[in-house]
Amino acid sequence: MPAIAKHNDVLTVIIIFAVEPARQQELIDAIVEFLEVVKQQPGFVSSSIHKSIDGVRVMNYAQWQNQEAYQAFISNTQVQAKGEKLREFQIHEYHRYEVVVSLPDNATLKIAKGGLIHLAEFRVKPENQMRLVELEREYLPLGLQNPGLISGNFHRSLDGVHNINYGQWRSFADFEELVKDPKYKPLSEYWQGLAENEFHLYEVVHTEPSD
Structure with a gap:
């Protein structure tokens, strides 16, 4: 079963x-x-496919042992040709990340089929990225006051222009409660002036290795 790499031991x-x-x-x-081919490549660790509840996004959360292994995979033209079908679809965002904040410390960070995910995307200038990380670390404990939030996991793109919060939830009703409750209002404001924000709610529909 895939797991979020809290200590950045994978790419x-x-x-x-x-x-x-x-x-x-x-x-x-x-x-x-395509994963039937990908999972056979040296350095492959896991892949978790998510579909947005509104139908307009599909997200692949993939892990590799290191950047060298991933670069070898994407540079292999024979392997990439096996995924030709994917070129029919538009890539909205594509980055390499490290996990920079993951709370609570005792959270179960497994990614399992059927899991409910809030994915918040932050487009940021490189000079503002680490300041955003600091604020994410500061405000995440407020979100965790909602008992429906299992874990919050902030990712920093290695190119400096994108941050992602991968939030694991017990139910979407719990997430809606966070949106409606005034005490959580600072969570919708801390990034103002630093980043552009977009979010979608997802369900995990496939994992490799399977759970």
């Missing part, structure tokens, strides 16, 4: 596709088919 690659709702499942099937 995390997050690919987010923008898709028409009518083709969301087609894209998921194409990724899963």
